[in-house]
Amino acid sequence: xxxxxxxxxxxxxxxxxxxxxxxxxxxxxxxxxxxxxxxxxxxxxxxxxxxxxxxxxxxxxxxxxxxxxxxxxxxxxxxxxxxxxxxxxxxxxxxxxxxxxxxxxxxxxxxxxxxxxxxxxxxxxxxxxxxxxxxxxxxxxxxxxxxxxxxxxxxxxxxxxxxxxxxxxxxxxxxxxxxxxxxxxxxxxxxxxxxxxxxxxxxxxxxxxxxxxxxxxxxxxxxxxxxxxxxxxxxxxxxxxxxxxxxxxxxxxxxxxxxxxxxxxxxxxxxxxxxxxxxxxxxxxxxxxxxxxxxxxxxxxxxxxxxxxxxxxxxxxxxxxxxxxxxxxxxxxxxxxxxxxxxxxxxxxxxxxxxxxxxxxxxxxxxxxxxxxxxxxxxxxxxxxxxxxxxxxxxxxxxx
Numbered sequence: 001x002x003x004x005x006x007x008x009x010x011x012x013x014x015x016x017x018x019x020x021x022x023x024x025x026x027x028x029x030x031x032x033x034x035x036x037x038x039x040x041x042x043x044x045x046x047x048x049x050x051x052x053x054x055x056x057x058x059x060x061x062x063x064x065x066x067x068x069x070x071x072x073x074x075x076x077x078x079x080x081x082x083x084x085x086x087x088x089x090x091x092x093x094x095x096x097x098x099x100x101x102x103x104x105x106x107x108x109x110x111x112x113x114x115x116x117x118x119x120x121x122x123x124x125x126x127x128x129x130x131x132x133x134x135x136x137x138x139x140x141x142x143x144x145x146x147x148x149x150x151x152x153x154x155x156x157x158x159x160x161x162x163x164x165x166x167x168x169x170x171x172x173x174x175x176x177x178x179x180x181x182x183x184x185x186x187x188x189x190x191x192x193x194x195x196x197x198x199x200x201x202x203x204x205x206x207x208x209x210x211x212x213x214x215x216x217x218x219x220x221x222x223x224x225x226x227x228x229x230x231x232x233x234x235x236x237x238x239x240x241x242x243x244x245x246x247x248x249x250x251x252x253x254x255x256x257x258x259x260x261x262x263x264x265x266x267x268x269x270x271x272x273x274x275x276x277x278x279x280x281x282x283x284x285x286x287x288x289x290x291x292x293x294x295x296x297x298x299x300x301x302x303x304x305x306x307x308x309x310x311x312x313x314x315x316x317x318x319x320x321x322x323x324x325x326x327x328x329x330x331x332x333x334x335x336x337x338x339x340x341x342x343x344x345x346x347x348x349x350x351x352x353x354x355x356x357x358x359x360x361x362x363x364x365x366x367x368x369x370x371x372x373x374x375x376x377x378x379x380x381x382x383x384x385x386x387x388x389x390x391x392x393x394x395x396x397x398x399x400x
Contacts, residue, residue: 112234
């Protein structure tokens with residue numbers, strides 16, 4: 001590969017046909033072709049050596065246990081990270097117009113992840129489109145029922161489940177019609193003509209689903225700017241990979257990286273701990289689990305009101321949990337939704353009773369939160385005083 005002017009190095013079967021055609025036509029490979037082949041060869045070597053380095057720098061060497069069958073223990077975080085990504089496309093610009101950007105994918109992306117999508121129509125995806133689409137897709141694929149998620153600025157502004165795409169979309173849109181304008185819509189079920197006709201009445205940036213009927217796609221032919229993405233659902237399971245998620249999440253900090261395992265914790269009914277005197281009804285338990293699932297995908301501090309398989313008010317990204325609670329109730333009021341009897345999820349514990357009082361004053365009848373505050377007993381006592389159900393999840397879902 002170093003002697004690319006004199007040697008053409010083929011490292012992948014996909015290169016054979018092009019190289020053979022060029023040799024048959026010209027009797028030789030052009031410098032342009034040989035240089036491209038050289039780059040591909042160095043990339044392949046880098047991937048191979050990087051994988052070896054990652055493995056060796058993540059194992060714990062124990063000389064006293066060496067034998068033919070010995071398999072060393074590995075840490076999730078190697079001493080040197082050699083993460084490998086390939087560029088899918090250059091983007092028009094980054095988060096803002098003065099920034100440059102490109103989209104990369106893992107060498108072996110998880111099934112059902114955003115980068116495996118096929119774009120069926122619409123303008124080129126922007127940096128912000130991709131970031132918001134990922135947030136919407138991660139949320140919607142966590143539901144087993146037909147579900148719809150509408151996202152703006154990486155926060156769900158409407159989430160709902162229903163019998164089909166039309167019902168799920170209608171309920172999700174009802175949560176916050178104002179914020180849904182110019183939003184990203186994700187569904188985890190077949191999108192048919194009825195749902196397409198309803199969605200087409202809204203200004204949409206990106207629409208995602210695992211499948212579309214031909215009639216649904218025909219509806220959007222008149223909306224040529226709408227970006228339509230088809231993504232196969234992941235196989236599902238107990239690991240991040242089976243859920244179509246990153247095994248490791250990475251965040252850049254100044255001249256460094258933060259790495260963590262994916263937040264793929266799924267709360268089950270058996271995990272809930274009722275700490276209030278009042279016991280939840282089966283319907284309340286379902287609303288609490290739904291609210292908790294949504295809160296996981298809302299930027300902290302997150303407060304989510306839910307009822308009947310839909311969000312009723314979302315408070316996101318506030319520095320004060322109290323403010324998130326107030327915003328969620330205000331949004332419900334603006335959307336004309338009653339919060340009486342709703343379930344509320346808080347992504348982290350209530351540090352004081354004031355946040356609880358706000359959601360109860362708004363109409364909440366049951367609350368789910370992780371617990372773990374030094375004032376847990378005061379907050380639980382407040383729940384009993386106000387006559388509401390309180391359930392602890394034991395797990396926090398900060399999202400930044």
